[in-house]
Amino acid sequence: QKEVEQDPGPLSVPEGAIVSLNCTYSNSAFQYFMWYRQYSRKGPELLMYTYSSGNKEDGRFTAQVDKSSKYISLFIRDSQPSDSATYLCAMSDSGYALNFGKGTSLLVTP
C-alpha cells in the first residue's frame, strides 16, 4: 500500500461549482500537509500548508486535515476555468522530504 493515496480523476465540474479533492494516507507520523497546484508542463505551486489537524482557509481555498481518519481535503469554492490543473497532495513527518499523491486532474468548464 502506498503511503499516500489520491484519486487521479479526471474530475470535471461546471464553473462556479464547489470542488472537493481528497487524499488518504497510512503513516500516522505525518504532521505536515500541503496542497500543490500544477499546470501542464510547469512546476508545482504551493497552495496551502497545514500543520497537524484542523482547517485553514485562504480566499476560495480551504484545506482540512483529519488525522484520526488519516484523510485530508482541499475545497475550492466558486471554481473558475483557470483552476483547471492537477492538484497534488503532499505530506511529511519530521520535516524532511515530502510524500506526494499521484495528483488529481481537475477540469472546470465554462
Next chain:
Amino acid sequence: GAVVSQHPSWVICKSGTSVKIECRSLDFQATTMFWYRQFPKQSLMLMATSNEGSKATYEQGVEKDKFLINHASLTLSTLTVTSAHPEDSSFYICSASPGQGTIQYFGAGTRLSVL
C-alpha cells in the same frame, strides 16, 4: 517571495551528450534542494536530495554517476545528466527549501528530449 528559477525550460540533445540543468533560489537561502523526475500523468519521483557543500543523497535506483548533482551555494544547485540516452527523456523539476524540506518551492521544470 519564494521564487525558484530553473533553466533551461526545454533542451534537446543528441544521445551520448551531457546536459546541465540549473536551479536557483532567488529570494531565500535554500538549505536543502531536491531533484525530481516526472513522467506524463504521473506524480513526482524524488531522485536526490542535496545540502549546500555536501554530497547529494540519492534515492534507491537512481544512478549517481549518471545524474550528477552539485549544490555549490545556498542558492544554486545543478543536475548534470551525463551521457544522456533516449530513456532519460523526461520532465525534471527542482525544488528548494529554506529548511530541511517541509516547505518546498518548485522550479518551472526542464523538459529534456534526447534524440
